Amino acid sequence: MSIFSTKKSWINLTIWVLIIALIIAAPSLLPVFRLNLLGRYLSLAIVALGVDLIWGFTGMLSLGQGIFFALGGYCAAMFLQLNSSGEFPNGIPEFFGLYGVEKLPFFWEPFKSSIFTLISIWLLPAIIAGLLGYLVFRNRIKGVYFSILTQAALLVFFNFFNGQQKLINGTNGLKTDVTQLFGQMVGSEIMQRWFFWISAILVILAWFFARWIVRDRFGNILIGIRDDEARVRFTGYNPVIFKTIIFSIAGGLAGISGALYTVQSGIVSPQFMTVPFSIEMVVWVAVGGRGTLLGAILGAVLINYAKSLVSEALPASWMFIQGGLFILVVTALPEGVLGWIQKGGLKKVLFLIGINKKLETYPSLEVNEQGEVKS
Amino acid sequence: MQLFLESLFNGVAIGSVLLVAALGLAIVFGLMGVINLAHGELMMLGAYSTYITQLIFKQVSFLKPFYDSYVIVAIGIAFLVSGTVGILLERTVIRRLYGSPLETLLATWGVSLILQQFVRSVPLAYASGLVVALFFGLFSPLFISDNLLSGTKSKLIRSCTWGFSALLGVSTGGILSSLVSKLSRSSARNVDVTAPSWMRGGIDFVGITFPKTRLLIILITVISVLVVIFFLDKTAWGMRIRAVTQNRPMSDCLGISTETVDIITFGIGSGLAGVAGVAVSLLGSVGPNVGGNYIVGCFMVVVLGGVGNLLGTILASFSIGIMTDLIGAGRLLTIWPDMPSPLASTIDFFATTSMARVMIFALIVIFLQFRPTGMFPQKGRMVES
Numbered sequence: 001m002s003i004f005s006t007k008k009s010w011i012n013l014t015i016w017v018l019i020i021a022l023i024i025a026a027p028s029l030l031p032v033f034r035l036n037l038l039g040r041y042l043s044l045a046i047v048a049l050g051v052d053l054i055w056g057f058t059g060m061l062s063l064g065q066g067i068f069f070a071l072g073g074y075c076a077a078m079f080l081q082l083n084s085s086g087e088f089p090n091g092i093p094e095f096f097g098l099y100g101v102e103k104l105p106f107f108w109e110p111f112k113s114s115i116f117t118l119i120s121i122w123l124l125p126a127i128i129a130g131l132l133g134y135l136v137f138r139n140r141i142k143g144v145y146f147s148i149l150t151q152a153a154l155l156v157f158f159n160f161f162n163g164q165q166k167l168i169n170g171t172n173g174l175k176t177d178v179t180q181l182f183g184q185m186v187g188s189e190i191m192q193r194w195f196f197w198i199s200a201i202l203v204i205l206a207w208f209f210a211r212w213i214v215r216d217r218f219g220n221i222l223i224g225i226r227d228d229e230a231r232v233r234f235t236g237y238n239p240v241i242f243k244t245i246i247f248s249i250a251g252g253l254a255g256i257s258g259a260l261y262t263v264q265s266g267i268v269s270p271q272f273m274t275v276p277f278s279i280e281m282v283v284w285v286a287v288g289g290r291g292t293l294l295g296a297i298l299g300a301v302l303i304n305y306a307k308s309l310v311s312e313a314l315p316a317s318w319m320f321i322q323g324g325l326f327i328l329v330v331t332a333l334p335e336g337v338l339g340w341i342q343k344g345g346l347k348k349v350l351f352l353i354g355i356n357k358k359l360e361t362y363p364s365l366e367v368n369e370q371g372e373v374k375s
Numbered sequence: 376m377q378l379f380l381e382s383l384f385n386g387v388a389i390g391s392v393l394l395v396a397a398l399g400l401a402i403v404f405g406l407m408g409v410i411n412l413a414h415g416e417l418m419m420l421g422a423y424s425t426y427i428t429q430l431i432f433k434q435v436s437f438l439k440p441f442y443d444s445y446v447i448v449a450i451g452i453a454f455l456v457s458g459t460v461g462i463l464l465e466r467t468v469i470r471r472l473y474g475s476p477l478e479t480l481l482a483t484w485g486v487s488l489i490l491q492q493f494v495r496s497v498p499l500a501y502a503s504g505l506v507v508a509l510f511f512g513l514f515s516p517l518f519i520s521d522n523l524l525s526g527t528k529s530k531l532i533r534s535c536t537w538g539f540s541a542l543l544g545v546s547t548g549g550i551l552s553s554l555v556s557k558l559s560r561s562s563a564r565n566v567d568v569t570a571p572s573w574m575r576g577g578i579d580f581v582g583i584t585f586p587k588t589r590l591l592i593i594l595i596t597v598i599s600v601l602v603v604i605f606f607l608d609k610t611a612w613g614m615r616i617r618a619v620t621q622n623r624p625m626s627d628c629l630g631i632s633t634e635t636v637d638i639i640t641f642g643i644g645s646g647l648a649g650v651a652g653v654a655v656s657l658l659g660s661v662g663p664n665v666g667g668n669y670i671v672g673c674f675m676v677v678v679l680g681g682v683g684n685l686l687g688t689i690l691a692s693f694s695i696g697i698m699t700d701l702i703g704a705g706r707l708l709t710i711w712p713d714m715p716s717p718l719a720s721t722i723d724f725f726a727t728t729s730m731a732r733v734m735i736f737a738l739i740v741i742f743l744q745f746r747p748t749g750m751f752p753q754k755g756r757m758v759e760s
Contacts, residue, residue: 061477135744138744139744140747144476145678148410148674151674155732156733156736156737279484323485323487326481326482326486327468327486331471331472334478
């Protein structure tokens with residue numbers, strides 16, 4: 001069975017060709033500001049892929065992906081700050097001086113190494129997600145309870161990061177704009193172009209990775225857990241292990257995404273852990289199409305682009321549009337836009353307009369003039 | 376002893392705000408398995424209703440002598456306002472999503488965004504006009520005899536009631552905006568509710584000062600809880616609600632109109648959110664985001680207390696309230712001054728409001744390791760599915 005044999009794959013293939021063409025064309029077409037925005041949204045697509053894995057495929061609605069997103073961001077930002085703070089007193093980032101901290105807190109020490117940082121960007125969020133997930137899944141806490149607990153965890157992390165000035169600069173967050181990497185300013189145009197390319201490549205890699213996960217038996221078990229967890233358990237599988245693994249994978253993806261987003265937006269702050277942001281991540285997936293990995297990418301990029309365009313033109317109306325979008329997608333398009341197209345939604349519209357004629361599939365009964373069925 | 380009492384009072388005061396806010400959420404969650412993320416915004420509507428009521432009492436000449444009692448009127452108005460919006464929400468959105476709680480979560484979040492932005496960008500006078508129109512539009516069919524409603528002219532009569540209510544709403548908006556100039560412009564700024572004179576200050580008792588606002592909030596909470604318990608245990612509709620909570624298909628088979636039960640429960644739950652909004656408005660300034668500060672606390676109460684049991688909700692909110700006070704104000708240090716220094720520094724580390732939340736969440740997760748379904752879990756075969 002080739003992957004391009006079915007009709008669904010043709011739709012996907014077309015969209016992929018379009019996406020890759022856009023990515024290649026974007027740097028020469030868009031001004032730097034827009035390119036930077038597109039790069040940020042591509043990095044957000046990675047966290048959306050993670051959300052799709054845990055929600056679209058496994059049926060667990062996490063409202064706390066912001067935790068892992070921000071953790072990845074903090075790892076990257078701290079590495080950049082540490083490596084460009086040679087001229088500050090004590091050789092530690094400037095903000096520590098404001099709070100009278102003279103020695104680098106011990107847990108930041110390893111972040112001076114680039115390899116450690118590159119690993120911890122995804123490993124640290126993955127470990128924390130795994131731990132949190134294990135404690136929750138072990139007790140068969142699921143459904144709405146799980147969502148509430150993840151949201152509460154998000155708020156807890158937000159409060160923690162907001163309050164710790166001495167360790168992580170509290171509310172102000174860590175800036176990466178003026179730090180140095182490879183002898184260049186991170187906020188400079190050339191670096192931002194590089195980050196755009198890295199984001200684009202990582203999105204595609206993350207898609208392949210996610211697809212590899214859900215394609216085989218592992219993916220089937222995930223879908224089984226989504227549809228009937230008790231039955232999966234009775235069949236002899238232990239859902240806890242699978243749920244923990246997929247949750248920590250999603251956490252790792254969120255970490256990578258957060259790190260990329262941080263270097264492109266120039267700052268990481270506890271604002272990444274606010275409740276609305278994490279729920280937005282879910283909505284990108286819901287709009288794009290749950291259970292379709294491509295839908296998550298499309299949803300993340302397009303909704304964010306729409307958001308920035310609409311908020312530039314009409315600042316007050318985005319909340320209305322966003323709220324309406326939530327309700328509309330959930331009530332009218334539960335499969336999301338891509339899922340709807342894949343299930344033949346476009347054809348239905350054509351029927352409604354009257355361009356395509358419906359095929360007679362049901363044998364019609366023979367009726368006489370009075371409207372009675374002939375026997 | 377004095378310290379202990381003071382700590383207990385503070386804890387109960389924090390817990391009672393949580394309780395009155397979580398009460399509605401818990402009832403609705405127990406009945407329909409729906410988590411209403413717009414609950415905080417319904418509280419916000421209640422808080423704004425208090426503000427509007429206060430302004431009306433201040434501006435209108437024949438209500439001025441009764442200014443001191445506006446809080447009591449506000450409780451009723453807040454209940455009706457939030458209840459009306461809640462019923463509208465149930466009729467339009469939530470009803471379509473029964474059986475899929477996660478989708479409901481997202482849809483209600485969308486509603487909460489719209490409500491927040493609505494309060495920011497629509498002048499309060501016209502917003503209250505809209506609520507008045509909705510109120511009469513939704514409820515006036517109840518007072519028209521069934522013969523008329525099911526007769527041949529039913530459509531005409533129904534549209535007449537809506538037209539009549541729309542007229543009422545528009546005139547309410549117009550009158551309000553001309554009477555109270557503060558309400559005629561939209562503003563995103565926070566507003567303040569000033570407590571009437573009899574609520575300022577405190578009562579001294581065994582050497583401790585109890586602030587009167589806190590006492591009033593505790594009183595409001597006690598009354599709401601008693602009313603809810605009475606309603607659920609002693610009235611016919613309360614019995615139906617309990618029946619549907621226990622077993623929905625069976626109740627349906629026995630002739631209980633589950634649809635009506637859903638409407639009533641959601642209305643009451645939302646109305647209680649409005650009452651909680653009155654309490655919240657007495658504690659601090661009122662803004663579009665006021666509900667968000669409380670909503671997660673309410674969720675924790677529901678998770679900790681278990682579903683479908685008011686006692687669990689009550690115990691959970693008071694224990695969270697008392698723990699918040701104990702940890703957040705670092706009271707353990709004052710109670711036990713010469714504790715070993717590592718423990719003392721740990722407690723000192725958590726002695727802020729935000730860090731107390733961190734600690735309480737950790738404690739709740741630990742608690743759930745032993746009792747995964749809360750303090751008082753629902754029993755029976757229906758629970759697993």
